[in-house]
Amino acid sequence: MSSNNITYKVIIAHFFNPINDKKCEFLEDYAIVAKRTTRGDYKIIERMPKAQLSAYLSRKKNVEIIDKSGQYVIPGLYDTHFHWVQDAVCEMPKANLLHWLENYTWPYEANFKKLAFARKKAKEFTNKIANNGTIGGACYGSIHTHSVSEALKNFKGDYILGNVQMTMNSPEYLTMGVEETIAQTEALAKEYKDQYAVTPRFAITTDPVTMAAGAKTAKKHRSFIQTHLSETQNEIDFVLSIYKDIKGFEKVKTYTEIYDKVGLLTPKTIMGHGIYLSPKELKLLSEKQTMIAHCPTSNAPIKELGLGSGLFDYKRANRFKVHWALASDIGGGPFLSMLDVINSFVIQNHKRGHRDTSYTQGLYRASLAGATSMKLEQESGNFELGKKLHFVSLGSKKMSASLTTEEKLKKLIKRPNKERALYTDLIEATYYNGNVISNR
Incomplete structure (x- = not known):
């Protein structure tokens, strides 16, 4: 039949x-x-x-x-933060986040400039992620437009895609001009609407003019927004050292305030990691209804194949009523499996003394909570x-x-x-x- x-x-x-x-x-x-x-x-x-x-x-x-x-x-299962263009570098040495990006991740992402390469990899990746039980999520491409179009054409399920914006403090081969980036973002958001995510890589590599324009574009086309926030203390220190010299940001005290000032904190924004957040930042995220994607396998100790960034304090996020869901952060995370993410989430929290962290909680945060991050809780999860x-x-x-x-x-x-x-x-x-x- x-x-x-x-x-x-x-x-x-x-x-x-x-x-x-x-x-x-x-x-x-x-x-x-x-x-x-x-x-x-x-x-x-x-x-x-x-x-x-x-x-x-x-x-x-x-x-x-x-x-x-x-x-x-x-x-x-839903994976609320991952980089499909980093799958091949997921097991490369990760002693330091910025070092890993510069030496492994960015050189590999440069390959996606070629459409044929992106097309071949998208077909391979869609089978791999389906084999892991994932049927949706929020995904990062490279800077190239076809890292979005080829993924959306091939991925089976409820996915939102964004090409990363990189306009400063980036290798020349992955840096685009501000006007070109803004125009590219507008064109993709107009085409893909809520399947698209305006995606500043993070405040280190994306200038505030581009981020502010992207926020307006997302609102105009009802697109999502995604970026990284407070994954490591070194990252935070670097961000603040940059922005204290940028006009209009001299008095900004926290990483989260920078994103707020350019309009990126919205109910359709997913922030990756959020490990080192002050009470003031969590309160701001809660007020803006901005979500966090918690990536336990990526942030796990290096001996467990993570980046050793630390463990997200989900209990404190709950106290501030900040919505969060689980994510693999492939390739910072070593494996695509959200079951692996659930397992790591429970084990790491047990080691910290949170014995009430459960597999029941992990499954919820990888299914219904993930669907909620995608605004799909009425039809999935x-x-x-x-x-x-x-x-x-x-x-x-x-x-x-x-x-x-x-x-x-x-x-x-x-x-x-x-x-x-x-x-x-x-x-x-x-x-x-x-x-x-x-x-x-």
Whole structure:
């Protein structure tokens, strides 16, 4: 039967349905029914125990059953901060953020000047990220326009893309003029609207005139904004040393204030990292409803293949009511898997003494909280009625019926350091809008 003729799609499995940091429903031996809309989307209309399905389907026609009986299923995952053009340098030496950028990242990104290179890499990357269970996120390209167009053409899911703006303190081969950058940003935002993100790389490499123009462009076209904020103390010191000599910024005291002054703090702005933020900065982010993408694997100790930047204090962010979600930050992060990110998030916080940090919380921050960062929480992020059918099958595993939902998640996701690269072995299939986009 052609997929165009399928009215109902039914998946049978054990479902984890994240609700918030503390709550995740476990729907054992359940069936979730999705119906095709006039737009071709498959939206969830019913959830029921598997035993009730036969009677329910007796009144339905044009049904496809996706039988994952005995398997564990989670919602499709969102990665709210990653660089698809850095995948090849994700395991390069990372003793220092700025050194890593200058010696590995930027020289590699220069290759994306060639359209053929970008096209080939986009096709490879879309398969890799789908294999990891990711169905959406906020992504950085290179300075080149086709790093946006080729990614959006190939990536399967809900992605926003931005080409990084680099107008100062950058290598000559990756530096563009202010007027050229502003015009390029306007053209892409006009074309891609809310699939586009105005993307100053960070305040070190993007001048305030360009950032202010980008903020206006984003508002005009309802685009997103994304950049980096306070990843390391060295970065913060460098930023403030630059801006104290720029007219109009002489009295600025914090990194966050710089972004506020140029208009980049909005409800559609995602700030990568945000590790070293003062209470005053967190209060400002909260007032502006600006979000943070927390990247635990990227910021992890060097021995764990991260940059050693430190650990985001999510509890303090919560106190200031700053929304945050998890992200891989590939290639600062070593692996694309959001399951690896969840695992690292829990383990690092446990080492810090936060024993209440849980896999339930990690799953929520990689699914529904990620969808919220993308403004998609009404249509994605979990298995509530009315949402699109996005899911990841993690295969089957023998578990005692007496285990709590948290214990089940831990048993599925927790991995020692030496096995982190093998998370794709856990993922049996990834579905976006009821259709398979990766199948092992």
